[in-house]
Amino acid sequence: MVRNISAHLHKLVALTLVAGLCVVSAFAFADDADNSIYQSTNSDATVVAIANVNPVLKPDAKLAALFENGRNDYLDKNYASALKWLHKAADDGFAPAQTMIGNMYANGFGVDASDAAALSWFSKAAAQGNADAEVSLGVFYTEGRGVERDYKVATDWFRRAAEQGNAAAQSNLGLIYQEGRGVDAAPEAAAEWFRSAALQNEPLAQASLGEMFRDGEGVERDDIEGAWWMRKSAEQGNADAQAKLGVMYLEGRGVHQNDTEALQWFRQAAALGSALGQYYLGVSYAEGKGTSKNRAEATKWLASSAKLGYAPAQEYIQQENAQ
Numbered sequence: 001m002v003r004n005i006s007a008h009l010h011k012l013v014a015l016t017l018v019a020g021l022c023v024v025s026a027f028a029f030a031d032d033a034d035n036s037i038y039q040s041t042n043s044d045a046t047v048v049a050i051a052n053v054n055p056v057l058k059p060d061a062k063l064a065a066l067f068e069n070g071r072n073d074y075l076d077k078n079y080a081s082a083l084k085w086l087h088k089a090a091d092d093g094f095a096p097a098q099t100m101i102g103n104m105y106a107n108g109f110g111v112d113a114s115d116a117a118a119l120s121w122f123s124k125a126a127a128q129g130n131a132d133a134e135v136s137l138g139v140f141y142t143e144g145r146g147v148e149r150d151y152k153v154a155t156d157w158f159r160r161a162a163e164q165g166n167a168a169a170q171s172n173l174g175l176i177y178q179e180g181r182g183v184d185a186a187p188e189a190a191a192e193w194f195r196s197a198a199l200q201n202e203p204l205a206q207a208s209l210g211e212m213f214r215d216g217e218g219v220e221r222d223d224i225e226g227a228w229w230m231r232k233s234a235e236q237g238n239a240d241a242q243a244k245l246g247v248m249y250l251e252g253r254g255v256h257q258n259d260t261e262a263l264q265w266f267r268q269a270a271a272l273g274s275a276l277g278q279y280y281l282g283v284s285y286a287e288g289k290g291t292s293k294n295r296a297e298a299t300k301w302l303a304s305s306a307k308l309g310y311a312p313a314q315e316y317i318q319q320e321n322a323q
Contacts, residue, residue, distance in 0.1 A: 063094040070097060079110020090121070095130035098122075102136060106145075115146030126157070134161035135169045142172075142181070151182025162193065170197035171205040178208070178218075187218030198229060206233035207241035214253065227254030234265065239272035246280055250289070263290030270301060278305035279313040286320075 070085030083104065089097035102121030105114045119140060125133030134157045141147055141154035155176050161169030170193045176183060178190035191212050197205030206229045212218050214226030227248050233241035246265030249258050263284050269277025282301035285294045305313035 060092075060094075063089045063092055063097070067094055067097045067100075071100065074100060074104075074109075077109075079104065083110055090124075093124075093128070095125040095128040095133065098125035099130050099133040099136070102133065106136070115140070119146045126160075129160075129164070131161040131164040131166040131169065134158070134164075135166055135172065138169065138172060151176065153182075155182040162196070165200075167197040167200040167202040167205065170194075170200075171202050171208070174205060174208060187212070189218075191218035198232070201232075201236070203233040203236040203238040203241065206230070206236075207238055207244070210241070211244070214248070223248075223254030225254070230254075234268075237272070239269045239274035239277060242266075242269035242272070243274045243277035243280060246277065250280070259284070259290035261290075270304075273308075275305045275308035275310035275313070278302070278308070279310050279316070282313065283316065 066085050066089040070082045070089065073079070073082035073085060083101065086097045086101050086104075090101050098121045102118045102125065103109070104111055105118035105121065107113065111117075119137070122133045122136045122140070126137050138154040138157035138161070139145075141150050141157065143149065155173070158169045158172045158176065162173050174190045174193035174197065175181075176190075177186045177193060179185065191209065194205045194209040194212065198209045210226045210229035210231075210233065212226075213222045213229065215221065227245065230241050230245045230248065234245045242265045246262040246269065247253075249255055249262035249265065251257070255261075263281070266277050266281040266284060270281045278301045282298045282303075282305060284290055285301065286298035287293070302313050302317055306317055
């Protein structure tokens with residue numbers, strides 16, 4: 001995830017790995033693993049997805065029942081009991097249980113965090129074709145967690161999972177091709193992988209696809225299509241998409257220009273910690289766009305955005321102070 005999401009590559013996004021391992025943010029690759037944007041499969045929110053068993057396999061009913069007990073305890077955050085049940089299934093080769101144990105070690109849930117242990121369990125599950133484990137291995141290789149960072153190896157793991165229809169893997173491959181990490185940059189391929197994930201309602205991919213339509217990257221420019229995908233992502237609570245949709249309303253790109261509607265999206269994004277949303281919310285209050293001017297609110301939100309390192313907010317404050 002080396003672009004600073006959550007969790008897209010696009011995710012789970014501080015580093016909590018989703019349904020397998022992590023969440024992706026959105027825009028520039030960073031070398032800090034804590035800012036990884038590659039989606040994984042290791043979070044409570046997506047852990048249910050780990051239950052999806054490779055349809056080629058016919059899991060033993062007893063192992064599936066043991067796994068279900070462990071998963072239920074996991075979701076209840078009763079990690080000690082979860083680990084007990086999961087080991088009963090994992091030690092007999094049940095891949096979903098192995099993946100979930102890997103997730104526990106990756107995140108330090110009920111155990112001491114250990115990238116080495118997580119890699120071991122993910123590798124066992126991935127060897128059986130478990131897509132969530134494959135995504136998690138891909139994330140580990142993009143972040144250099146327990147292994148030397150290797151985008152080519154990561155791409156291979158993401159592709160294996162993506163070809164099984166795993167939306168997080170498809171979204172991550174989109175980022176790989178968009179940024180040219182481990183492969184030659186290929187905007188058209190990136191757009192196709194984002195589309196595959198977006199059609200499965202993956203919010204980070206939807207936002208990325210919306211941006212590609214907005215900017216004409218890898219696809220013919222279409223502001224209306226871009227705004228449609230951005231809204232799909234924003235309505236799922238993606239703060240980055242909310243802020244960008246607000247900008248589209250502010251500029252009238254793909255939607256009817258509407259300062260009030262823009263302000264509502266900026267408020268939602270700002271409340272979720274989006275530096276972009278906080279910046280535009282502050283500017284809206286400062287300039288009276290969609291609302292009455294409010295210097296106190298403007299100062300608060302611009303300062304919050306600047307504290308998160310958003311350069312335009314920092315510059316705005318410096319210009320205000322210089323007057």
